[in-house]
Amino acid sequence: MTSPRDILKTTFGFDHFRGVQEQVVDRVMAGRHTLAVMPTGAGKSLCYQLPALARPGTALVISPLIALMHDQIRSAEAFGIRAASLTSADENRERTIDRLRAGELDLIYAAPERATTEGFRRLIDRVPLSLIAIDEAHCVSEWGHDFRPDYRLLRPLLDAFADVPRLALTATADARTRADILAQLGIAEDGLIISGFDRPNIRYHVQPRDGLGGQLKALLAAHPGPGIVYAPSRDGAEKIAEQVAGGGRKALPYHAGLEPQVRARNQAAFVASEEMVIAATVAFGMGIDKPDVRFVAHAGIPKSVEAYYQETGRAGRDGDPAEAWLFWSAEDFARARRRIETEVEPDRRPGERDRLNALAAFVETAGCRRAVLLRHFGEDPPESCGNCDNCLNPPQTVDATEIARKLLSA
Numbered sequence: 001m002t003s004p005r006d007i008l009k010t011t012f013g014f015d016h017f018r019g020v021q022e023q024v025v026d027r028v029m030a031g032r033h034t035l036a037v038m039p040t041g042a043g044k045s046l047c048y049q050l051p052a053l054a055r056p057g058t059a060l061v062i063s064p065l066i067a068l069m070h071d072q073i074r075s076a077e078a079f080g081i082r083a084a085s086l087t088s089a090d091e092n093r094e095r096t097i098d099r100l101r102a103g104e105l106d107l108i109y110a111a112p113e114r115a116t117t118e119g120f121r122r123l124i125d126r127v128p129l130s131l132i133a134i135d136e137a138h139c140v141s142e143w144g145h146d147f148r149p150d151y152r153l154l155r156p157l158l159d160a161f162a163d164v165p166r167l168a169l170t171a172t173a174d175a176r177t178r179a180d181i182l183a184q185l186g187i188a189e190d191g192l193i194i195s196g197f198d199r200p201n202i203r204y205h206v207q208p209r210d211g212l213g214g215q216l217k218a219l220l221a222a223h224p225g226p227g228i229v230y231a232p233s234r235d236g237a238e239k240i241a242e243q244v245a246g247g248g249r250k251a252l253p254y255h256a257g258l259e260p261q262v263r264a265r266n267q268a269a270f271v272a273s274e275e276m277v278i279a280a281t282v283a284f285g286m287g288i289d290k291p292d293v294r295f296v297a298h299a300g301i302p303k304s305v306e307a308y309y310q311e312t313g314r315a316g317r318d319g320d321p322a323e324a325w326l327f328w329s330a331e332d333f334a335r336a337r338r339r340i341e342t343e344v345e346p347d348r349r350p351g352e353r354d355r356l357n358a359l360a361a362f363v364e365t366a367g368c369r370r371a372v373l374l375r376h377f378g379e380d381p382p383e384s385c386g387n388c389d390n391c392l393n394p395p396q397t398v399d400a401t402e403i404a405r406k407l408l409s410a
């Protein structure tokens with residue numbers, strides 16, 4: 001059998017593991033259940049792809065989105081890895097099943113909805129499994145920012161293959177979410193591997209919204225490279241794309257209201273471009289591999305600190321300087337608070353309130369932004385990073401009372 005290090009070189013063409021990759025791969029190779037918490041761009045896919053090649057059998061990969069699976073399959077195939085998915089969007093299901101039965105697949109991707117069906121179980125019962133990877137594992141937890149109830153139904157499947165190492169992967173999980181993932185997926189506490197969350201090349205800026213058009217204009221003038229502007233709504237995304245394009249910069253919208261072909265075309269144009277701005281809702285970003293995004297701007301507040309970290313984490317994956325800009329208003333917080341009190345189930349409200357308060361703390365801090373982010377993820381950062389607005393230009397006075405007043409009065 002070829003060793004993981006040989007495979008790293010021969011199949012992937014990489015000389016070194018990055019960060020905790022080696023630790024994660026070694027654990028999975030030893031057959032032990034693991035939860036890997038690694039930032040976006042850290043190379044989580046390799047953590048299951050490599051053991052899938054080095055261990056006998058096929059790896060079952062649970063993934064929440066068809067688009068995400070198809071991206072992963074494309075990139076796996078580019079390394080010569082044999083991968084396929086079983087989803088409603090796949091027309092060659094019979095062929096995939098044949099390949100699976102014949103042991104001709106290294107990776108089989110499925111969404112939790114399908115993986116937990118009886119038909120799937122009968123199929124997989126006859127296939128030797130090398131491991132079970134649970135990608136975007138925060139979806140299993142109500143504390144996470146993307147709860148998917150079907151992830152909760154995976155446990156019987158996992159327990160039916162108790163000897164098969166399970167590897168849960170996520171970029172964003174605070175302490176409570178991490179503990180929940182371990183419990184839900186039956187992974188021992190010592191199976192937790194966390195890598196650093198700091199993205200030192202991203203410079204964080206937070207500003208009250210004060211004529212967004214003008215603020216974006218100034219931002220774009222300083223940044224000729226590609227960037228993402230996150231808008232709170234589809235209409236907002238359309239409007240921003242129009243405004244930016246009207247100012248002479250190439251810009252396209254991206255949101256779930258667009259035809260799938262248009263969405264795919266806009267995404268492909270952005271990935272290929274060295275200057276374009278994509279004005280998008282949060283529907284944009286998961287599984288998109290564009291290393292040279294120079295800035296991510298939020299035209300309104302994100303859903304949570306986790307969501308903010310994940311969305312801004314799409315900037316500067318190439319390691320070159322990049323910027324994150326958040327334009328907020330007290331009204332954003334008031335609206336979010338009203339939504340919690342009127343639309344969220346009562347037993348989930350305390351958690352959501354905590355999440356909103358954590359975001360408010362990030363926005364209104366007079367101290368280091370990075371320190372607030374890293375502490376949120378359980379790290380113990382230095383007081384000052386030297387690469388955020390507050391560290392570069394310490395504020396003279398702060399008026400933290402405005403958000404507090406809005407939160408209380410909503």
Ligand code: ADP
Nearest residue numbers: 014016017018038039040041042043044045046
């Ligand atoms: P994540 O899922 O953690 O966001 P990916 O698995 O998509 O990250 O990997 C991000 C990029 O890093 C990919 O282009 C991948 O090929 C690259 N990569 C992963 N591991 C290594 C490594 N050890 N050395 C160099 N590049 C790597």
Ligand code: MG
Nearest residue numbers: 044045135287
């Ligand atoms: Mg990934």
